[in-house]
Amino acid sequence: MLKLVALGAISAALIIAQTPDIRGVWKADLEKSKLAGPPGSTPTNYLAIIEHKTAVFDAHTKEQAPQFVETTGIWGQHGEERTVLTVFLNGKAKVLPYMGVPTRLIASSEGNVFTVSGETAGRPNTFKRTYELSSDGQTLTLHSVANNNGKLAESTIVLLKQPDEAAAPLRAPEETAGKRFKNVKTPMKDLTASEFIESMRYFAWSLGKNCEFCHVRFKMDLDDKKEKQTARKMIEMVASIDAEHFKNHPAVRCFTCHEGHEHPLTHPLFPDEAAAAAAKTAQTAQH
Ligand code: HEC
Ligand code: HEC
Incomplete structure (x- = not known):
């Protein structure tokens, strides 16, 4: 050894x-x-x-x-x-x-x-x-x-x-998301603007989707899509699970439940279902 x-x-x-x-x-x-x-x-x-x-x-x-x-x-x-x-x-x-x-x-x-x-x-x-x-x-x-x-x-x-x-x-501190963007309401407003956009990429990746799943194209500040409204509740839910059960460590994240799916799975996918899901994710893959 x-x-x-x-x-x-x-x-x-x-x-x-x-x-x-x-x-x-x-x-x-x-x-x-x-x-x-x-x-x-x-x-x-x-x-x-x-x-x-x-x-x-x-x-x-x-x-x-x-x-x-x-x-x-x-x-x-x-x-x-x-x-x-x-x-x-x-x-x-x-x-x-x-x-x-x-x-x-x-x-x-x-x-x-x-x-x-x-x-x-x-x-x-x-x-x-x-x-x-x-x-x-x-x-x-x-x-x-x-x-x-x-x-x-x-x-x-x-x-x-x-x-x-x-x-x-x-090296100078970067502007926060709350200052840079128009309609940011969750505690994510205190992230830097770049960290905030990285979190957005993480959301899309966690759900196997792209930005337009939650956003009206080019109008990211609008709350028209129900998925965006749900996501805001999910952000708050995740923060409260971590605060109450994991001493504020980011232990639970979007991927913990979603694993690349819009709706968390209720059972492991069968091989044919897994192949179909992978093909669908590849189509929306954007990075
Ligand atoms: C799962 C849903 C979801 C996905 C996918 C998503 N977003 Fe968001 N986005 C949100 C939510 C929710 C907010 C508001 C957060 C808040 O209020 O704190 C937001 C806010 C924003 C804002 C701030 C707009 C403003 O002016 O108020 C920008 C910019 C943004 N998202 C960019 C992106 C980009 C770029 C992508 C793709 C890489 C993306 N988002 C993917 C849910 C999502
Ligand atoms: C503790 C498990 C869990 C975590 C963590 C979680 N979600 Fe969810 N999420 C769910 C479940 C379960 C549903 C489906 C609810 C239903 O079908 O009624 C869901 C549904 C959603 C939907 C709606 C999908 C649709 O098609 O309407 C969005 C958007 C979403 N979650 C975003 C997020 C984001 C973003 C995060 C991380 C900030 C997150 N979720 C973290 C369990 C979770």
């Missing part, structure tokens, strides 16, 4: 040593970059902070491992959007939330290229991000390809190294 742990530590150290050092503050050269998305959605600013941290990799053995943490801030017509991508640097896959949705993430390195691959739990969505560092260490070219149920979206972002102070806008 001890020997295995030691070997694990050595291989983790090796991966770190092989990883090109892309830590620091980066800003996109938007003229040289090609972002995925509809025309006219070009952001006005794009910043990233890349760091290494240490965190518990295995909750049972308490094994710790180094982590790559990339915080991205994109400023565009809808204001600011932040995302955090976390992946362990021990060469092993781990399921972590990415953009609000449980994602199996793994990192690898070869020469001056660092790669992160991800797969959404329960949905036919994968992505790959490769970070190529220039020989002078001043330019990082991030190429990303997302495959959402066969639909490809690609982008290339040319990032230029910045002094640490350049990250100030990304």
Whole structure:
């Protein structure tokens, strides 16, 4: 056992040593970059902070491992959007939330290229991000390809190294959902706007649906759909279960009951039912 742990530590150290050092503050050269998305959605600013941290990799053995943490801030017509991508640097896959949705993430390195691959739990969505560092260490070219149920979206972002102070806008506290949006009533109003949108993605994923299941398209503030009204009650129900029974830990979440279904199941699906349900989810898969 001890020997295995030691070997694990050595291989983790090796991966770190092989990883090109892309830590620091980066800003996109938007003229040289090609972002995925509809025309006219070009952001006005794009910043990233890349760091290494240490965190518990295995909750049972308490094994710790180094982590790559990339915080991205994109400023565009809808204001600011932040995302955090976390992946362990021990060469092993781990399921972590990415953009609000449980994602199996793994990192690898070869020469001056660092790669992160991800797969959404329960949905036919994968992505790959490769970070190529220039020989002078001043330019990082991030190429990303997302495959959402066969639909490809690609982008290339040319990032230029910045002094640490350049990250100030990304380190400043973000606006809350209550301030940013028009009709937010539950305690979710205290989340940052980006965390709130991540929770929305989590809701859609938990129920195997997309945003339009609860929302009138492009009019997210309207309460016209009964599903949205039900969801608000569900948010309150989940908060009260956690408060009353789990000392306020987020022990029960939407997926605990819904498991990817609009209505929680009353029995395990038979194989033919499971195949039909998976095909239906793939159709609505959006990520
Ligand atoms: C299961 C239902 C459900 C799904 C699916 C869902 N939402 Fe929501 N959404 C809500 C509820 C409920 C609120 C109001 C929350 C509150 O009052 O605290 C809300 C509020 C919002 C708001 C705030 C609108 C405003 O101005 O008041 C935005 C923006 C939003 N959702 C975006 C999304 C996006 C984007 C998706 C898809 C990724 C999504 N939602 C999927 C239930 C849902
Ligand atoms: C403790 C179990 C449980 C949890 C946790 C839970 N739900 Fe539900 N939810 C249900 C049940 C059961 C129903 C079906 C009620 C019925 O059929 O009358 C339902 C129904 C719904 C519906 C209505 C679906 C429809 O077609 O009308 C929405 C929307 C919904 N839940 C959203 C959520 C969201 C969002 C969360 C997380 C914030 C959540 N639920 C957490 C048990 C749960």
